[in-house]
Amino acid sequence: MIVFLAVAFGVIAGMLIGARVFAVRAKRESPLKKTTYECGESPAGMAWVRFHARYYVVALFFLLFDIEAAFLFPWGGNARELGVQGFVAVVSFVAVVLLGWLWAVRKGALKWQ
Amino acid sequence: MNVVLTALVTSLAILVGVLTVTAWGIWFERKFSARLQSRLGPTMVGPVGLAQPLADLMKLLQKEDLVPEAADRAVFNLAPQIAALCALGAAAVVPFSAHIVGAKIDLGVLYLLAIGAVTVLPVFMAGWASNNKFALLGGMRALAQSLSYEVPLVLSAMVPVILAGSMDVSKIVEYQAAGSWIAIGPVWLGLPAFVLFLLAMLAESNRIPFDIPEAESELVAGITTEYSGMKFALFYLGEYVHTLVASAVAAALFLGGWDGPFAPGLHWMVLKTLALFTFVYWVRWSLLRFRSDQLMKMCWYWLVPISVALLLGAGAWVVL
Numbered sequence: 001m002i003v004f005l006a007v008a009f010g011v012i013a014g015m016l017i018g019a020r021v022f023a024v025r026a027k028r029e030s031p032l033k034k035t036t037y038e039c040g041e042s043p044a045g046m047a048w049v050r051f052h053a054r055y056y057v058v059a060l061f062f063l064l065f066d067i068e069a070a071f072l073f074p075w076g077g078n079a080r081e082l083g084v085q086g087f088v089a090v091v092s093f094v095a096v097v098l099l100g101w102l103w104a105v106r107k108g109a110l111k112w113q
Numbered sequence: 114m115n116v117v118l119t120a121l122v123t124s125l126a127i128l129v130g131v132l133t134v135t136a137w138g139i140w141f142e143r144k145f146s147a148r149l150q151s152r153l154g155p156t157m158v159g160p161v162g163l164a165q166p167l168a169d170l171m172k173l174l175q176k177e178d179l180v181p182e183a184a185d186r187a188v189f190n191l192a193p194q195i196a197a198l199c200a201l202g203a204a205a206v207v208p209f210s211a212h213i214v215g216a217k218i219d220l221g222v223l224y225l226l227a228i229g230a231v232t233v234l235p236v237f238m239a240g241w242a243s244n245n246k247f248a249l250l251g252g253m254r255a256l257a258q259s260l261s262y263e264v265p266l267v268l269s270a271m272v273p274v275i276l277a278g279s280m281d282v283s284k285i286v287e288y289q290a291a292g293s294w295i296a297i298g299p300v301w302l303g304l305p306a307f308v309l310f311l312l313a314m315l316a317e318s319n320r321i322p323f324d325i326p327e328a329e330s331e332l333v334a335g336i337t338t339e340y341s342g343m344k345f346a347l348f349y350l351g352e353y354v355h356t357l358v359a360s361a362v363a364a365a366l367f368l369g370g371w372d373g374p375f376a377p378g379l380h381w382m383v384l385k386t387l388a389l390f391t392f393v394y395w396v397r398w399s400l401l402r403f404r405s406d407q408l409m410k411m412c413w414y415w416l417v418p419i420s421v422a423l424l425l426g427a428g429a430w431v432v433l
Contacts, residue, residue, distance in 0.1 A: 062260035
């Protein structure tokens with residue numbers, strides 16, 4: 001754990017020192033430099049707008065399957081010791097999740113349109 | 114005290130090693146891609162352009178650091194740092210040889226996957242904070258893609274975990290050194306899992322054929338549109354380090370890591386990692402990019418169920 005913290009700290013320190021050293025600034029300020037890039041045109045409105053709801057669905061599914069994975073990992077590391085009983089439990093758990101997946105596929109929730 | 118010192122030195126050595134290999138990995142990619150396209154690539158700086166990474170570094174150091182007025186300053190500045198930190202931090206648990214490991218933790222694989230999931234965050238932060246339409250579009254696409262492909266990545270990484278019966282990456286490599294590499298033993302289980310892992314890895318690091326977030330012909334530069342100077346460099350570096358470390362992880366989980374005859378373990382690990390690294394570039398410069406909907410369809414309709422099946426197959430193999 002100490003080792004890992006040391007690594008993380010070293011990296012962060014490196015980043016910060018890097019950012020300090022590399023702070024090069026122009027002598028003259030120019031308002032044009034600070035505008036948002038939009039291929040040379042004046043930017044039309046803000047970019048903080050609503051975006052498509054499909055991203056929300058993707059996030060939901062990611063959460064679902066990632067939690068499934070988080071539940072499966074403890075079993076994965078001890079699959080041999082837990083034997084047939086553990087395997088049956090995992091299969092039934094995965095079957096339930098896959099049923100949900102099947103339902104989502106039939107509902108068209110996973111279609112990207 | 115001695116333990117801490119050893120750990121510090123090891124970590125520092127690994128980080129410097131990874132960064133050096135990454136710098137010349139970029140040089141190698143430019144040379145390699147040039148060859149694939151009948152060009153010469155960098156030739157001017159040093160013999161066969163070997164000093165190009167140093168020249169690039171000097172150039173990036175001198176660039177002015179611009180932050181658009183409309184951007185969310187704090188988030189905008191934080192994003193590249195987190196991106197680079199996540200990419201480098203993943204190297205902590207990769208065993209480069211039997212003894213060279215940054216941090217020997219029991220939950221190595223879980224740590225890798227957790228840090229892989231955090232990698233998504235700076236992409237969204239940068240896309241949103243830039244307040245630029247290209248950046249936002251690129252960021253959202255990258256987010257959806259990385260989140261989706263995180264699932265097959267996690268599930269296929271579970272196959273070696275189940276077979277080796279441990280989440281410690283070093284133990285998984287030891288298991289392979291004692292028996293056979295996971296990619297070939299049992300081959301019907303290991304090879305598909307390895308291929309799935311590679312595919313998901315390509316998608317995670319936004320590489321062709323999955324580089325939609327950066328599609329430069331439509332999105333300018335995606336999330337990096339508004340970044341300049343060192344912040345851009347951190348993103349760029351993070352991307353390459355991510356590819357390199359992911360190659361190292363794939364080599365450790367599926368190709369036996371430092372296991373190999375005749376030469377010391379470190380040589381084998383570096384060889385395998387660089388082979389996978391080269392493979393990623395080969396794919397990048399050979400293929401075209403997919404459409405967003407094809408990408409998502411492939412992930413959710415094919416890769417996820419297949420990886421679940423593989424996982425259960427591994428469980429059955431171990432238990433029965």
